[in-house]
Amino acid sequence: MSQNVRADPTSAVETQADPYAITDKDLVGEVSTPICAPGHDTIPLDVWRKILDPNTRQSTGYVKRERMRTLEEVFQDLHKRLDVVICDKCGHERPRKAGEYCSKHKGCGGEYSWFLDEYFHGPDPLERTNKNPVPHNWRWIACYPVTGGSEGHYVHVEFIVDNGKAGLEHVRLALGKTFKGFDHAAEMARRCARLLGA
Ligand SMILES: [Zn+2]
Numbered sequence: 001m002s003q004n005v006r007a008d009p010t011s012a013v014e015t016q017a018d019p020y021a022i023t024d025k026d027l028v029g030e031v032s033t034p035i036c037a038p039g040h041d042t043i044p045l046d047v048w049r050k051i052l053d054p055n056t057r058q059s060t061g062y063v064k065r066e067r068m069r070t071l072e073e074v075f076q077d078l079h080k081r082l083d084v085v086i087c088d089k090c091g092h093e094r095p096r097k098a099g100e101y102c103s104k105h106k107g108c109g110g111e112y113s114w115f116l117d118e119y120f121h122g123p124d125p126l127e128r129t130n131k132n133p134v135p136h137n138w139r140w141i142a143c144y145p146v147t148g149g150s151e152g153h154y155v156h157v158e159f160i161v162d163n164g165k166a167g168l169e170h171v172r173l174a175l176g177k178t179f180k181g182f183d184h185a186a187e188m189a190r191r192c193a194r195l196l197g198a
Pocket residue numbers: 087088089090091092105107108109110111
């Protein structure tokens with residue numbers, strides 16, 4: 001009897017093996033810079049390794065993807081890049097220091113405010129607990145502002161997987177909220193799209 005079990009389309013991310021991953025662990029060399037990163041400043045979504053020659057154990061010059069990074073790993077990088085303070089007077093910005101609150105910009109006398117004024121949460125708790133990776137077959141990265149029902153604006157950051165007839169699957173990377181208005185939410189979304197190479 002055939003053991004050909006059809007994958008459940010609702011769990012396609014978990015069940016479809018990454019066709020690009022290294023399968024022969026003996027050939028895995030040191031970590032390499034991602035070769036197809038869309039830009040220098042973007043956050044890597046996967047980990048690449050140098051491939052060794054099985055006889056000489058020297059690098060062959062080839063690289064191959066070892067794995068997709070986990071959603072949580074990518075989110076932590078994204079959060080770090082967005083966690084900046086911006087001067088309300090001159091627009092100067094820099095990374096936020098731990099515990100920093102209402103500090104002055106000595107250069108111009110303005111006051112720094114947090115870019116992430118309300119929250120910027122990561123992947124769904126279950127995805128985080130299970131250390132789920134970025135879906136290797138993502139088709140689009142969607143980063144968009146949404147006007148809240150009662151107050152505030154939200155920022156959705158998602159990988160979208162096209163499962164054909166089963167429809168589109170949204171895998172959440174982050175969910176942000178701001179009270180600084182629609183334009184600020186749109187700016188948060190724009191930065192996410194840029195940083196992720198959308
Ligand atoms: Zn300033």
